Amino acid sequence: MLSIQSISKSYKKQQVLQNVSFDAAPGECIGLLGPNGCGKSTLLHILSGTDTPDSGTILFDGKNLLKNPSLQSTKIGYVAQNNPLFPDMTAMDHLKLWYSATEYSIEDDLKDGFLSILKIEPFLHKKAKALSGGMQKRLSIACALASRPTLLLLDEPDAALDLVCKEDIREYIRLYCAQGNTVLLATHEEADFDLCSKLILLKDGHARTLAADTPVKEIIEYLS
Structure with a gap:
């Protein structure tokens, strides 16, 4: 269970997240969900350990995530929007780098695992710089999953x-959740709503929880 409790974050005079x-x-x-700059990425950065909140608590499996960085490195996988890959390293080189800290086998996962x-x-x-956007995204997700995190x-x-790649990634998210794992998905895509059990709308630093089947018109009216 992940419990985010009264997380606030500001940069200089801008309040990005508020309680x-x-x-x-x-x-x-x-x-x-939310407009650009609403704090979606900031919240993910805090959860991944690449940023810290000004106040609040995050409990993960009953432990204070902010005081247990080992949990963030082993139990949480983070895939940034811009695919932070090394251009001149091959996909296999990336996998070897991420798998080196685990007991899992690349070969086994390529045969019948998530790879x-x-x-x-x-x-x-192929080198990362020669990969399409979809291939880069698949590789980024694969690297994030090397340690078998339970939160993605x-x-x-x-x-x-492209449409085929989008649906492939959505299908994997469905499978990942079906295995008892948890996903936090920052998105602007209406098609992604079908993956979700609920929606968190971020606006002006505040969060509002809605059912996943909330009409899109209502969501747009709130965010406008």
């Missing part, structure tokens, strides 16, 4: 991807 609170249970995909589901093998020996943070994973 944001919500829970996410095992097996849930939670959609994070097979993500269809990594066809571009395994995805920052607009289907932005600028």
